[in-house]
Every structure is written in structure tokens, then in C-alpha cells.
Amino acid sequence: EPEVTQTPSHQVTQMGQEVILRCVPISNHLYFYWYRQILGQKVEFLVSFYNNEISEKSEIFDDQFSVERPDGSNFTLKIRSTKLEDSAMYFCASSIGPGRLYNEQFFGPGTRLTVL
Amino acid sequence: AQTVTQSQPEMSVQEAETVTLSCTYDTSESNYYLFWYKQPPSRQMILVIRQEAYKQQNATENRFSVNFQKAAKSFSLKISDSQLGDTAMYFCAWYNNNDMRFGAGTRLTVKP
Numbered sequence: 001e002p003e004v005t006q007t008p009s010h011q012v013t014q015m016g017q018e019v020i021l022r023c024v025p026i027s028n029h030l031y032f033y034w035y036r037q038i039l040g041q042k043v044e045f046l047v048s049f050y051n052n053e054i055s056e057k058s059e060i061f062d063d064q065f066s067v068e069r070p071d072g073s074n075f076t077l078k079i080r081s082t083k084l085e086d087s088a089m090y091f092c093a094s095s096i097g098p099g100r101l102y103n104e105q106f107f108g109p110g111t112r113l114t115v116l
Numbered sequence: 117a118q119t120v121t122q123s124q125p126e127m128s129v130q131e132a133e134t135v136t137l138s139c140t141y142d143t144s145e146s147n148y149y150l151f152w153y154k155q156p157p158s159r160q161m162i163l164v165i166r167q168e169a170y171k172q173q174n175a176t177e178n179r180f181s182v183n184f185q186k187a188a189k190s191f192s193l194k195i196s197d198s199q200l201g202d203t204a205m206y207f208c209a210w211y212n213n214n215d216m217r218f219g220a221g222t223r224l225t226v227k228p
Contacts, residue, residue: 033216035216041220042207042218042219042220042221043153043161043207043209043218044218045215045216045217045218048215056213056215089159091161093161104163104166105163105216107160107161107162108160109158109159109160110159110160
């Protein structure tokens with residue numbers, strides 16, 4: 001069964017450093033998403049991406065964040081200058097899309113980001 | 117703004133019994149979807165059940181069913197014949213137009 005994969009499973013970085021979290025969505029999916037979950041808190045939507053551009057983003061997704069689909073398979077989330085409060089689990093998801101109607105989002109296993 | 121509220125931070129149930137997790141939401145949209153996701157200790161989010169707001173019939177997936185009350189903006193999850201493997205965090209979520217909002221979650225423990 002196809003699945004969303006994410007690498008690395010755990011990333012440790014120093015405050016102020018740039019990190020790139022990687023995701024490989026399911027191959028025939030067209031919509032891609034990033035969510036984050038601070039330990040013990042709710043899952044929060046960050047951004048959705050379709051046709052090589054951001055389609056929706058939340059208030060959390062500020063100028064420190066960017067997303068990219070650099071090739072036909074990867075979908076990345078970059079945090080330019082990490083802060084302590086960026087420590088969280090980051091989930092990638094993809095759906096077959098597009099449009100307003102829901103298509104099931106399949107979640108990856110997550111990347112745990114720890115900022116020291 | 118859309119909000120999703122889960123008022124039960126933790127619940128427990130005996131194996132083989134039935135438990136209901138509550139969820140309420142606030143939205144001005146007329147068409148949307150509602151979901152229950154399960155997050156076991158492995159932390160991967162797994163879709164349990166979904167409900168389309170324009171459908172009056174409550175969704176059912178094996179031991180999982182929902183009680184969807186659109187006017188009351190309520191969406192509860194009933195788990196019948198609870199199993200030890202149901203132990204997990206359960207998140208209620210609202211979705212419309214690529215915007216998904218999650219509740220704070222309910223930690224469910226199934227006791228043997």
C-alpha cells in the first residue's frame with residue numbers, strides 16, 4: 001500500500017540554524033500539506049501546496065517557513081532560523097486532490113524536530 | 117474562524133465496552149467534512165472515520181460510528197466493543213477547502 005514517508009525521523013538542531021524537513025508524498029497525489037504538533041498539544045495546520053504554489057497557509061506559517069517541491073517526488077519544509085518554540089513533531093500529508101471537496105489526507109510518520 | 121473543541125482530555129473504558137468521545141465545532145461554512153483521527157503511541161495519524169456535512173446519515177466504520185448533529189455542531193465518536201489496540205489519542209478535525217482544524221485531542225485508554 002502506498003504511503004507518505006518523511007525523513008529524518010528525528011532532527012536535532014541549534015537555535016538559529018536552518019533545517020529542511022523532507023517528505024515523499026504518495027506518487028499520484030497532487031495536494032501536499034504540512035502540520036505541526038507541539039508535544040502534548042493539538043495538531044496545527046501550517047500550509048497546503050498545489051501546482052507548485054501555496055494554496056493556503058495559517059498564521060503560524062510566517063516568513064521563517066517555506067515549502068518547495070524541488071523535483072517530482074520530494075516536498076520540503078524549510079525553517080530558516082529555528083527558534084526554541086519550533087520544537088515539535090512535523091507531519092507531512094498528501095491527498096489526491098484538487099478542489100474544495102475533500103480527498104482523504106494521508107499522513108506521514110512525522111519528523112520530530114528538537115531545537116536546542 | 118473555525119474552532120474544534122474536545123472537552124474530554126482523557127477517558128478510559130474497559131475492554132469490550134462502549135465509549136463515546138465528544139467533539140463540538142464552530143463554523144459559518146455550510147459544506148465541510150468532519151473526521152476522527154487516531155494517533156497511537158507511534159504518533160502516526162490514522163483516519164478512523166469521516167462525515168460529510170451534507171449527509172444526514174451518520175457514518176459507520178465497523179466498530180466506529182458517529183453521532184453527527186449539524187444544527188448543534190456536534191460530532192461524537194462511539195467506539196463499540198473496545199479493544200486494547202484502541203488505546204490512543206483521538207483527534208476530531210474539521211475540513212473545508214484545504215483548511216483542516218484539529219481539536220486538542222482526547223486520550224483514550226482501554227483497560228483489560
